[in-house]
Amino acid sequence: MPRTIYLYNTASRNKEQFEPVHDPVGMYCCGPTVYNFAHIGNLRTYIFEDVLKRVLLSAGYKVKHVINITDVGHLTSDADTGEDKMEKGAQREGKTVWDIAEFFTSRFSQNLKDLNIIQPDIWPKATDHISQMIDLVKELEKKGYTYRTSDGIYFDTSRFDSYCKFARLNPESLRAGERVEMGEKRSATDFALWKFSPTDKKRQMEWQSPWGVGFPGWHIECSAMAQKYLSLPIDIHCGGSDHIRVHHTNEIAQSEAATGKQFVRYWLHGEFLVLDKGKMAKSDGNFITLDSIKEAQIPQLAYRLFCFTAHYRTPLTFSWEGLQASAHSLQNLRSMVPDVDNCRQIDNGVIEKLLHPFYMAVYDDLNMPRAVAALWDLLRDRAIDPVVKRACVSCADEILGLDLLLEQRKFSEELIGSDGVKIKLISESRLSDTDKINIVEKIRIRKAARESRDFTTADRIRDELGGLGITIKDLPDGTTECTIPASVPG
Template identity: 50%
Template sequence: MLKLYNTLSRKIEDFVPITPSKVGLYTCGPTVYNYAHIGNLRTYIFEDILRRVLQTNGYEVNHVMNITDVGHLTSDADSGEDKMEAGATREQKTVWDIASFYTKAFFQDLADLNILEPRVICKATDHIKEQTNLILQLQERGLTYQTSDGIYFDTSKLSDYGKLAKLDLAGLEAGNRVEMGEKKHVTDFALWKFSPADSKRQMEWNSPWGVGFPGWHIECSAMSLKYLGDHFDIHCGGIDHIPVHHTNEIAQNEGALGHQTVNYWLHGEFLLTNDERMGKSKGNFFTLPVVKEKDFDPLAYRYFCLSAHYRAKLNFSFEALTGAANALQKLHQAVKKLARETTAATEVDTVILERFRQAANEDLNMPQALAVMWEVVHANDMPAEIKLATLLEIDAVLGLHLEAVLADANSAQADIPPEVMELVTARETARQAKMWAESDKLRAEITARGYKVEDTPTGPAVMPL
């Protein structure tokens, strides 16, 4: 039984889907005004593990992810610049060019990290109508009010507003030191912002209330409900989304529909550097291209993230990443060695695979799952073909691209020149006849041609030096 920690209940719960064998999964995507940093990417790795675990449990996963290409302001208090417009100004490009460039960069990061692409990828700018329609629903229910700069959600109208974050609303109001403008309450938030009267934005649309652009929170509500329906299984994001973005999504969804729309809320913890949260605003972040420039395999970063539970803070350093890279290299070497020792993966070790799945099903316990994987690698009494099959099955969850490593190893074997293979065969004949001097002479000839031969339980294995 798969168990997941539900932020809403603050408990680990048995996962029970709404529809048997099917799962609706929404994951908050990037705001594409700049590169994603590796702290952001840690969240997408956790969500990828969740999807893979769901799939190995036999669920068909309808995975939806948004692209925020408008409306995400620099302040959670609904003030400041739109991050997209700010990015365009910074790079002296159009907002549309900025969105296109950084969207492509983001999906390159996902590919480098072997993260499965969502089934549905939806851009905020392609769903303006859905967003304005949802705001109209909220307006009809008496949950909105208008100020001089936009349409706002009145959080006082919901008795359980803030339940996800367990907000102390009275304390927030009493301790408020934020410039509220015309907002009625500190927690009220923008659904639609009016364009400035004295200037034209690059991204703006007509609406029932005037020309403007949608708020950040309304896009995820509108698109998740469109593609997953008014009741779906899981919504994910980073832990920083709990107090504002996801809290406001719940308010919008339940305010418009009058019932709970998401059963499980999952959140990944922060990546730290020097024990501080990594973030663009702090300037203490690294991007995946920077990691690649330092000659690290992106999958070493994936392995690094798997070494900690997704709900635990993880402190990043290049020294720690080097340790992960070394572990990944040892794993790849083990797979290559197995490729030389066996011609094909066969049946799996069902006992150890069950232990792996139990770890994965215990709220995605990847450190424990990795420990089981290394047991397989170090199991000297396990036949090579079973070991290889078990590792490949495990990697369906871990996503460390072991099939690609195996394919490369097999390709290297296939590329060995016929004359070298003739020497290998002759050496094996001499070895079986216990003609040790002839065997050593032939090994030396093989080495002189740039190859080495290893004797394995299933016969000689040859590889380039």
């Protein structure tokens, strides 16, 4: 019997007890549009979805997880105008659309690996499912939900009575907005199912259809791929909160209009990662990638822990200081795990009981801040047998995915200068050359100051390094031993 999980369902705006209809549980997550690197705000959504999947698995469910790859048809404007992001990306990079799709798909897959996100069971690409999309549009056409304009086939939202329900849209205010970007659309909320290729320039990606040469709309892609791999109603559909108003509202309208069945039972949405200046967005060029974190010599998994500092349904403000703090926390968590051989058979009941507060938190709509706090309490509890404690951490880490049992690897290097100065550097992570030069330079100055009995300078340098978490020890043979934490600021 799987354990009881409560999830906040966007459809009802309530926390509900999760009761799937399928085994394995069907889970569809809107995937990346592969025209650029994913920014860490996008990745926050995939981390939340990964935690959800791990929680379902730990509660005893099997899961069939689909993340699609959007490699065509996502336009720069939600109003079905603007350029195709993929074609625009190809122009920017001077490559073919197919090449950039392949490149950014593989970068995205690497990002998932670096964040310990379990790869989905199925990764469908939009361009491999054009015939399913055409079939779905044909079905909608047959049932009278479509109309044609000079640039495409559109979904007539006025025919779908509950269109405004999911996003709690106000039909009056929608009508007021109809003056903008209407084109030939009958209503502002109508959206393209199939777009015709422009007549003035040749697109790299286009297909024949019963309506003319063109390409699918972004929303129909998700409906077609979700229905191909998962049975309706899909148990869980996830995405970023920015998808509620347009993308998911449209997915529901076209899927339910075509099939006459409920599309999804539980809708879960992750909130944004924000910068002090506002939302992180690729359109402003204002974005940080996982590679930027690696370049800053911060372990990428520190970002996963950073995401656990806020509930997935609340916005999280990113700062490098906050990320550094999470890097230290990660290091501390790992160092507090008892280093003992886990050979003894431990009673599951004992682990369950000790992890009760942890499980209560994760099964309560994935409350990760509370779950991490429960783990700290467990690690600090001296009354727990070290072998049992290690086994508990191992179970908790199946959900956390933080490699908490990873041995702290230390990098050690001995340097002897031409002037005979001996320095030993011990660091938790590989140091960049710049960091190394800066640290060595400071130690040299300190050593020279000590030799000329300038203790004020010597102490000041020791304090400066201490402020960065770096400790210095003067060994009897004259070597200065310097211990540097995993994430030393440059």
